[in-house]
Amino acid sequence: MVNREKVTSRFIDMVKISSPSLKEREIGDYLLKTLKELGLEVYEDNAGKENGGNCGNIVGILRAPNKKKVLFSSHMDTVLPCEKITPIIENEIVKTDGTSVLGGDDKGGIAAILEMLRVIKENNLEHPEIIVVFSIAEEIGLRGARAFEIEKYSPDFAYILDSSGKPGEAIVQAPHSAKGEIKIIGKPAHAGINPEDGINAFTVAAHAVSKLRLGRIDKETTSNIGIVKGGEAVNIVMPEISMMYEARSFDGEKLDNLLKETNDIFEEIAKEFGAQLINNVKKGYAGFKLDENLEIISHLKKACENINLKCELKSSGGGSDANVYNAKGYTAINLAVGMSKVHTTEEYIKIDDLVEMSKLTLEIAKELAKC
Ligand SMILES: [Zn+2]
Structure with a gap:
């Protein structure tokens, strides 16, 4: 049900929209419109105002009373250079002309979340209560996630789509760190x-x-x-x-x-x-370490199994919005999206990975609809 052409063209459309940290207005408007068209309740929070940016976190809600609440999130901002991005498809890989990053970090995650929502809505699938958050200013210190009032939505599980690595890999621990x-x-x-x-x-x-x-x-x-x-x-x-x-x-x-x-x-x-x-x-960032027996992980494992993906639990030295939500007391893991060579002008993503990640996101939602 995941459509390769649709997820790819959506991804291409989004990476062409320049969105450096705190200047996410244009991609934010695109996502507000897209989420509305998909039939979600849509909000924009105050994170932009609080951080001196031109756009807040974009939040969409797909209600399902009495069901588990799951948050899916990816960030909208990309690192520099990203003023003008020219995506090129070659051998089923999306890359750039070499003058900018691609921004698959993290629009790959956004594309998978949108494809999951499209499939659920168009096929009228059972789903949990889904809270979608497209955050701002992740790259300059997780500032959108810090400002996001997650307690207003209190999700049972939070899946962040923002790691490099093959779909099926997940970051379940990240260290606390200090330097100076x-x-x-x-x-x-x-x-x-x-x-x-x-x-x-x-x-x-x-x-x-x-x-x-x-x-x-x-x-x-x-x-x-x-x-x-x-x-x-x-x-x-x-x-x-x-x-x-x-x-x-x-x-x-x-x-x-x-x-x-x-x-x-x-x-x-x-x-x-x-x-x-x-x-x-x-x-620096607060770290986290999730127990392997947690429900958030067993649902991920089951979802991977359903679509024949190898599930691998890993640790990361870096920070993501998952660090912030774990520190706030909400269990969050960071899923690999397939983005490669991120934060360089050689960044690329395989279309196969975009498709796999969309399938996995959909499968997690389907699993959580059962409980
Ligand atoms: Zn990222």
């Missing part, structure tokens, strides 16, 4: 005349770093110092050193503990040497 600069301020002095008047920031840092836990800390936790900069001249006691630090863990508490431990060590050693510590390490 750690700086030690010592004191300069002439290295040959009066070194005893100086405080070598490098010496301080070396003492501290030798006590840190770095690298693989346990199965779910890592940390690293990736960049070090310091010094002015070979004959000056190094007055300042800067280290770029990052840490990740699938367990939020472990990350908090590690960050505290790292700060404590630097603080103690700096004090010992009379140096000063400036720690600018900040936490």
